[in-house]
Structures are given as C-alpha cells and as structure tokens.
Amino acid sequence: MENNANGEHVHYDAEASKIGMWLFIFTELLLFGGLFLIYSVYRFKNPEAFHLAAEELNTSIGALNTVLLLISSMTIAMSTTTLLLKKKGATLGLLAITIIIGIVFLVNKYFEWGVKFDHGIWPGSEHLLNDFSQGEILFFGLYFVMTGLHALHIIIGLAIIVAAIIRIRKGTVHENRAALLENAGLYWHLVDLIWIFLFPLFYLIT
C-alpha cells in the first residue's frame, strides 16, 4: 500500500496481477478447448476428408510462422529480463522486435487466406459447398475459425505490448513494477502456445 500525489491509496500487488493473468489464461485455454474438442470429433468422423483438405494448406508458410512466433516469445521473455536489469533501451528494442514479428505473422496469414480466397475457398463459398465433401467443408470451416480467432488474439496481444511500451516510456512500468510487462509476456506466450497446437493439427497431420 503506497500513496500517490493526491494522497489516495494506490494498491499495487504484483502477485495478484499475475494470479489474475493466469486465471484469464485458463479461460482462453477453455475457449480454444471447445474448438479443439470440435476439431477432434470431426477429425474422428471424417479422417479421409481431413487428410485431403489438409493437403491444400501451405506447410512452408505455416512452419515459417511457427518459427517467427517462437522467436517472438524469446524476445518478449528477454525484454522482461532486461527491464529487471534496468536496461530500458534494450527492453523497448526487444518489444519493438516482438511487435514487428507479430505483424509479419499477420501479413503471412493475410496472404495465406488470400490464396484460399483466390481458389474460391471460404466459409459458405459456392466452390466449397458444391465441389467438396462434407468433411472438407468442416475442415475449412474450422481452419478459418481457429486461425482467425488466433489472429484476433495476436492483435490483442500486440495491443497489450503497445500498452506496455507506452507505460515503460512514461516510467510507470519499471524494474519494481514490472507486472504489466510480465503479464503481456504471459499472454504472448499463450498466443504462441495455441499456435503450436494449431500448426500440427492443420498443416502437419495429413
């Protein structure tokens, strides 16, 4: 418990913030858990169609994106360490790299989806409904929903990192009050972790 300039109580409890973020991560895991459950049910019911549909995806871009996210997880973890070592410049630099990698991931995703759209494949498209089997329709439905929801989480993660950068520059996040950056890191790792499951499920298991 400390006081700010107006003499009001400012409550800061890093432990509470971290518990809060972990609990929130549980909810995110359950959110995606529902989708993983649906994926496994339909994969079990349509093994051949899922195999055929997975052949359509570009494994190279998927692998590249996996490597990118792993590197970004490393850079954000390093930024937390440098903040605790009071190297503010290095922290900001590492966070900037994390953001750039996140944006490159989204750009790759944009082109990947774009190619699918060019081939006439999107949820409810005539080509998909007329020329593909039910299992393939489900595969692509889940592909767009799960990678789309994951991309949304990348965007949210980027927003949290931007907030952390602003606070670090203002000096309200520093080595003794690092909870916001640590939580941004936790969240970014979660986003990375979910992708590590999405990648094999859609691209590798064929």
Add this chain to the structure above:
Amino acid sequence: MQTAHSANEANYLTYKGKYKGLLGWIFSTDHKRIGLLYLYSILTMFSVGVLLGLAMKFELLAPGKTIMEAQTYNSAFTVHGVIMIFMVVIPGLPAVFGNIMLPIMIGAKDVAFPKLNLLSWWLYVLGVILVLAALMFGSGAPDTGWTFYAPYSFKSGTNLLPAVFGAFVLGFSSILTGLNFLVTIHRLRCPGMKWTKMPLFVWTLYGTAWIQLLATPVVGITLVLVALERMFGIGVFDPALGGDPVLYQHLFWIYSHPAVYVMILPAMGAISEIIPTFSQKQIFGYKAIIASTMAIAFVGYLVWGHHMFTAGMSGTAQYYFSLLTFIVAIPSAIKVFNWISTMYKGSINVQTPLYWAASFVFVFLIGGLSGLVLGALATDIYVHDTAFVVAHFHYIVFGGTGFAFFAAAHYWFPKIYGRMYDKGWANTGWLVFFIGFLALYTPMFYLGMMGMPRRYYDYLDEFHSGNILSTFGSWIMVTGLVIIVVNLVRSARKGEPAEMNPWHSKTLEWTVSSPPPVENFDELPVIAEDDGPYNYK
C-alpha cells in the same frame, strides 16, 4: 475488532469523488457502489422478465389464443429465458451481494481489481443493450428458446445475432467478476482470516467464481460459432454441411449446467449466513458445508448430459450421467441437514430474512427432489419437455435463487442503506409472494405428469383447471412482489435509521457502520485465534 465510524463521516452513499451525481456512480470503482449499480440494473431487467412471464401465464389462462399468437408466445418465452438466466439469476447474488459484501466480509478495502470490476458492470450493460436491440430492431424477437439450439438458431428468420452476441458479452462480464473474486479471496483476506475462518457466503462465492471462470468460456465459443454459422455458414453445427447439432447441445450444457450452480451456490451461501444469525448459534458442520460447496462445484461439471437423455446418446453415457446427477444431489442434501440442525435448539429470532430462508429450504427441497425424477433415466423419458421440467426449474432457480436473493436483500438491507424497512409489510409481502409462488408452479408438476408439453401457447381442454390455478398464482405472486419492492424502495429513503448490527451477527460486515464508510475499514481488522464468523454463545 473494528470500532464504528463517527456518524458525520461520509459513507459510500453520500461520498463525493471526482465526479458528481450520476457520473459519480457509473464511473465509481467502489465495490459497494458497483454492487448497487448491479442491483438496480438487475431489478430493471427482472421486472421486464416478470412482465413477460405474466403475459405468458395470461396466454395460458384458457386453451387457444388468449392474448397472443404462437409466434409472439415463442418470442416471449425465449426473451423471458434469456433475460432471467443471463441477466438476472447468473449475476444476481454474486454481482450484487457478492460485490457489496465480499470485501467487507474478508476485511478488505475493495476487490483486487476495482477498475476491472467496473468494466464488468459496463460489459453487463453492453450485453443488455445488445439483447434489447434484438427485441426492438430487425426481423422480430428471437424465438429459439434461451438455449439457442442448433440448427434452429441459425435457420430462424428472427433477429438472433445481437441476442447471441449479447449473451456472449454477458458471459465475459461474468468471467471477469469471477476472476476478480478469486484473486480478492486469495490475496486480500485480512490478518488472521484463515481459509477456515471465512464466512460461508465467501466460500460459496469462491466455488461460484471457479465455475464462472472455467465453464463460461465454453459457452462463449459455442455462441460465437452459432453466430459465425449464421453469418457465413461454417458448417460445424449444420447437419446439411456435415456438422452435428447434438455436439452443440453438449457444448452448450457443459457450460449451462454448471451455470445453475453459479445460480444456486451463492444462494446457499446467503442462507448459511442468515440461519446461524437468526438462530444465534454456531453453524452446524461448517467444514461439511465448505466441502459440499466445493463438491457441488466440481461434480456439477460432469452432469451436463442429463439435459440430453432424449437427444441421442449411448446407453453407457446415459447411465454415467444419471449416476453423477444422483451423486451431485448428496452435497445439496448435506446442506439442508446442516441448516436444519443449526436451527435445532437455537434461540430463534423470527424476522423477515428467516421467513425467506426457511421458505427457501422448503422450495429448494421440492425442487431438488423433483430434479431426481428428471435425473432418473426412466422417469425422464416420461416427463421430458413437459411442464414438469418448467416447474422443477422454477422451484430451483426462482424458488432457490430468487428466495435467497430476497432473503439476502432483507438481511443486508439495513447495512447497505443504513435504514430499516417496515417489518410488517416485509412479512406480508413474503407471505403473499410465497402463496402465489406455490399456486403458480405447483400445478405445473401435475400438468407435466399428465402430459402437458412445455413451450406451446395452446393446450388441450383437460389441462384447463391446472392452468387457471397457475395463472391466478402468477397474479398473487406479482402482488407480493410489488409489496416487497415498494416497501424496500420506500424504506431506503424514509425508513428508521438502522443500528450497526441489528441482527447481532458475528461476521465482519456488521462491525462497520451502516451504511459502510468509503473504504470499509480505517485500519484492517485482525481476526484473533478464537474469533470466528459464527462464534455465538
């Protein structure tokens, strides 16, 4: 122990912060003000839900069309359900009395994340607006029932999209409240407040918060999928595209069955506060109540299949779900025995909250036992989707949560507003309400067993007499409701000033002035080794 604040110091109701007037409330991060914001918004939605319920009961006064067409009736029960479930009973006790009382009961100045707490209320309001938008604009009010079952929820021509998104936002609000309470209970208990010294209401909020946190995301993603199904046709629940509508039911009930424990656990907690206070006696089996609370929270996850016995499921799965349903009844029964044993040889002080609590035990017992009829495979096939289910559900959710809500309202009213209500009118309101409640829902058990299906605006002549009684009951019950609310609203403004501890209770909220000061405690209370929430002589 904390001494009372001097009378001239500003309390949380009169305190003036950065903003004045209404802004001082809707931007306040004070947990007590947020609790009252929830109270007023929930009561507003509750009255909308009650009016829809009244209209439905009026429609069923006679066979054939009475006041509305079939389509209107379908929309009425859908909207009644969405409002009452997602906006009234799920947030009800945790968001109102949990918010106001939880920090004080554990000796804290506020919840762990006050701004997040305010955000929860804003999200609640946003969810309400979205659902109301579905009613007023577009192609007619939703007509799928509150469960949004696939494939009807994406085939129906009504304006479902905003309602589904509204339910999603309300779920998010509920998650954040649960998260906040969990961290608060873990981090902000005052010195000496060990886990085994926490009041039982706090314990039930703890169990509830875990359910809110771990179950709500599943329905969140399910509702998102329904919305995407409607917008793009992704196929996951659409049998025409290879999807499985029964999978929707599974995912929906994985949340929505635990959600009934979100409704009932804090209700049980409030009753566990009221009964020892008005018996002036240590609660019987404190640890048994805690254990049964956590057992309900845990086993409650594993029983969702009992909503789907007729939907197509393997025999083995049916046996397990039925067995688990019977098992989850055990901890609820333990609590009933605990409450009754607490009253045994107590020095009972008969006041309005105790009337509510005692009638809660009565209706909860009937509701719970009729639940076993539905949890048993053979009888469920017979009464599935009949008025029997509606009667059971309302006995538990309205009889359980609703009675406990009014019990809690009359119990904590003097603390919240610093004034005492007119006890004569409060008791009259309870009696009228209780009689109306029994007359309204009891005939539905009978009608269901005779075979009257639920969710139809019309029925056969042979069901007429039971329906007349039920409709009369709805009028009596609403009369009682009006008496209760008018009495409380009037007393909040003009009632006699209340003492600090009018019921001679032992929990911490009664050690601060009525209404509580802005930050609850000047200095944090310290709980001694021999102090306890129920240490009556």
